[in-house]
Amino acid sequence: MRKITMLIVAALIAFSGSVKADEGMWLLPLISKLNVNQMNDMGLKLSAEDIYSINNSSLKDAVVIFGGGCTGELISDKGLILTNHHCGYGNIQALSSVDHNYLKDGFWAKSLEEELPSKGLAVTFLKYMNDVTEKVLEGTTDAMEEGERNKIIAENKKALIEEASKDNKLTITVQSYLEGNQYFIIAYQKYTDVRFVGAPPSSIGKFGFDTDNWMWPRHTGDFSMFRVYADKDGNPAEYSEDNVPLKPVHHLPVSLKGVEMDDFAMTIGFPGSTNRYLTSWGIEERMNIVNDSRIIPRGAKQELWHEAMMADEKTNIQYASKYSRSTNYWKNSIGMNRGLKKLKVIDSKREIEAEFAAWINESDERKELYGSVLSELENAYSKRATNLKAQYYMIECMFRGTEIISLGTKTSRLADALEEGNEEKVSEITNSIKASLEAFYKDYNVNLDQKVFATMLKLYHDYIDAQFYPSFYNDVVAKKYKNDFTAYANVVFKKSVFTSQEKFETFLAKPSLKVLQKDPVYIAAVSAIEKYKEIQGGLTQYNEVEDRNNRLFLKGLMAMNPDKVYYSDANFTMRLSYGKVGNYEPKDAVIYKHFTTLEGVMEKEQPGNYEFEVPAKLKELYETKDYGQYADKDGSLHVCFTTNNDITGGNSGSPVINANGELFGLAFDGNWEAMSGDIAFETELQKCINVDIRYVLFVIDKYAGATNLIEEMTLVK
Structure with missing residues (x-):
């Protein structure tokens, strides 16, 4: 090492x-x-x-x-x-x-x-940070399978954190730099x-x-x-x-x-x-999937929020911070796509990749270590594209898009505990949920969220392949409502216990698995979680390929340009x-x-x-x-x-x-x-x-x- x-x-x-x-x-x-x-x-x-x-x-x-x-x-x-x-x-x-x-x-x-x-x-103060690259990478090689390598790294990091945490109340973490080619241990103190x-x-x-x-x-x-x-x-x-x-x-x-x-x-x-060291394929993915998946849903949601905020002072206060957070990186994504195109950044990256490929071909040793890096990256980005688009749209349309689905996801663990009959766990989870409700409903407009709910779910339906629909799309929205998302939203918000603090707290005072499993918000939330996990599972192997080859790509670039500074x-x-x-x-x-x-x-x-x-x-x-x-x-x-x-x-x-x-x-x-x-x-x-x-x-x-x-x-x- x-x-x-x-x-x-x-x-x-x-x-x-x-x-x-x-x-x-x-x-x-x-x-x-x-x-x-x-x-x-x-x-x-x-x-x-x-x-x-x-x-x-x-x-x-x-x-x-x-x-x-x-x-x-x-x-x-x-x-x-x-x-x-x-x-x-x-x-x-x-x-x-x-x-x-x-x-x-x-x-x-x-x-x-x-x-x-x-x-x-x-607020959190940095106390110190030290280079621990050799200790973190001890026992690893570049030839290892990524899963095996990550397991060794995780064990080494755990040992370092345990040692550094002795006899103090600091928060210790080990952080990766230079795409996993460098590591620092960092100590923080939080007030x-x-x-x-x-x-x-x-x-x-x-x-x-x-x-x-x-x-x-x-x-x-x-x-x-x-x-x-x-x-x-x-x-x-x-x-x-x-x-x-x-x-x-x-x-x-x-x-x-x-x-x-x-x-x-x-x-x-x-x-x-x-992400300064992204390849051309990574930049194309950022523009066409990640940024677009932020621009389109947030734009639609923000129009509804803005209209309601301008009509009512209370709603304006409730949604001011949410709106600000949403629009900030919505506009950033628009500007980023514009800038990357105008500056022809993809063309510049392809020139670097061509230079890198030529450098590799000058040596058999380089071919052995770096020979497949670029082709594997190109393949990984291509193969994960449809899953990644579905993942980002689900985040923006459901988990961040409509607030009531986000709230509904908090009860999935409660359902498991109720099914197990674990009263202690049920009590622990209900108390945890109750503690968050005042803050949630203080800044929640149920009529506004109903409009957002219908808009976001329809948008996901229109932009994403049917194979990535959560089960309630076919089992409920298509069969019962003929894909009329407004009609579906009307029923959901009429029947659900999640639509008001009073109703939800009444339910939590005596939680029932039967009531929960029939609640339309719970059904939608759990269905979305299950589909999200399935989508994520389809990404795992390609994410590992990306991590490994990004690390090798940057390591190779540093070797190719030994007189150049590379900051993380x-x-x-x-x-x-x-x-x-x-x-x-x-x-x-x-x-x-x-x-x-x-x-x-x-x-x-x-x-x-x-x-x-x-x-x-x-x-x-x-x-x-x-x-x-x-x-x-x-x-x-x-x-x-x-x-x-x-x-x-x-x-x-x-x-x-x-x-x-x-x-x-x-x-x-x-x-x-x-x-x-x-x-x-x-x-x-x-x-x-x-x-x-x-x-x-x-x-x-x-x-x-x-x-x-x-x-x-x-x-x-």
Whole structure:
């Protein structure tokens, strides 16, 4: 295994400059070998130890996983967390009501006592990560069957986790990198007492809403604030009035110096997923199956949601977070397909594959190890296409599409326990379901979901081969309702116990297998689960072929190009990216400046259009130019700016850090012209869109009057 590890290290250390400085999501323990000299040449004043250290305070200690899919940063010595408005959106929505609509009106705690507990929210700190490639791969060979190899790897990982978990309460995981050619053991510490501190109204925090999402120029104050609490000793603890604000190991000083062209910019965060090493067949699959399976169902569902949300304030609050989550990657998928076609990424990949094939044919040893890699990948993608399309459509149309089927799936284990006559298990499962019902029904509109139910099930019927229909399609919808999905939905929602909290709780108080098995929602849910498992079973062998050959493909590419840096794809572990502030040219005769100002907010205002409403207080501050210490040197108030940092989903909320290690922006989006970025980084067009920290402070101070929050920060002028 030493040979594999040395191959990786050699490929990493031999930085040739063939990868531009703005491309790459880098592992922090490796930056001292790979990146710090390049970063210093670009203007960074810090050392690698200042950024990542296990024994001393460093920047990594101020950056957290926020919730389950975003990044946040500590900006005071009292546990104050800054993240994006859209990252806190679900928590803000959960705390909102018609009487206290924090989404519409915003919220600011002027004291610790006014902060609102955010049930279910956690923040997670990275404690350390170490390379354990040799130990994980010990006992494996490339010639092994993938199943046997995976079994050995799983056993090795288990042993490492057990050893690292002794005598501590950290969460330990072993994570794969470089398509399974590299492994790190990672230790995390999670805090579960997190409280809502403040957020602007959506007219600032989501200004532009879906129209401006993924677009530049941007004028969105996309930020929200929370605070992490601990017990008196600084340890994680469940919510208690006795808990105190966490004193973090490190918090970021906040810069008032402003943003200039070519300023050094660094982000640290938790990017979710990229696939930069996909082959041409993998990209075709992503475009034609994965993305299209997201675009079509979500588009239909969102039309129904939007109509209902615009007609009723309560429904708007209930579905605001759901709608935002759905539309975000719906629009991303549309933009990605557009970008991949425009940039001819598939053609570029085929050139790499042709070069790889020629390199293989130069050596019998290479032929033995890599000779079948490309043909096996092409075959696997081809053979799994129909199953994969059915799988993604089932997820989007049933498990994510209609909420009542998703709820119904929770009772499959209950049915098993009832059939077994296991009263203890029945009690355990019913209590677990009951605990989730208040949150579900609080944000559930049964009449709206009935429309979505009929639309989604018909869409699945129209787009997917009959062999992939769940049994209730033929046994019930076709036989009894002649494929009239509206008529079927009318009966389902009339008869089911799942349609209201009262009916479902009455059932759970005395659960009956007979009642459950006759319930039309349960029938549909269980039928969908069974068909999903069947579809998944048809994918397993091809998924294993893909995993094995993607690993060998990347291993071969690194051997073919030993002087080139290969960074690992994003996998929601801490990464660093670096670049510079800058503008870009999206098309002929058009140049986008690297920043926007409050003047642009006023230019975009459309009274009566919720996406572009401007609060009266903000207009007043604009008219009087009352910007205080947050104005730029030219007197304007900057709102957003762009850099060429490499980010993706999960980086939302990442701090944008200047050359001195100070916070000067908050990453929140990418640009429409480079939506192909998860597959292929576009060096000329790809931009990271950030909120200027001075606009954040201006809103907190001048707009909201929450000077208590400003006072606890470390401001640098």
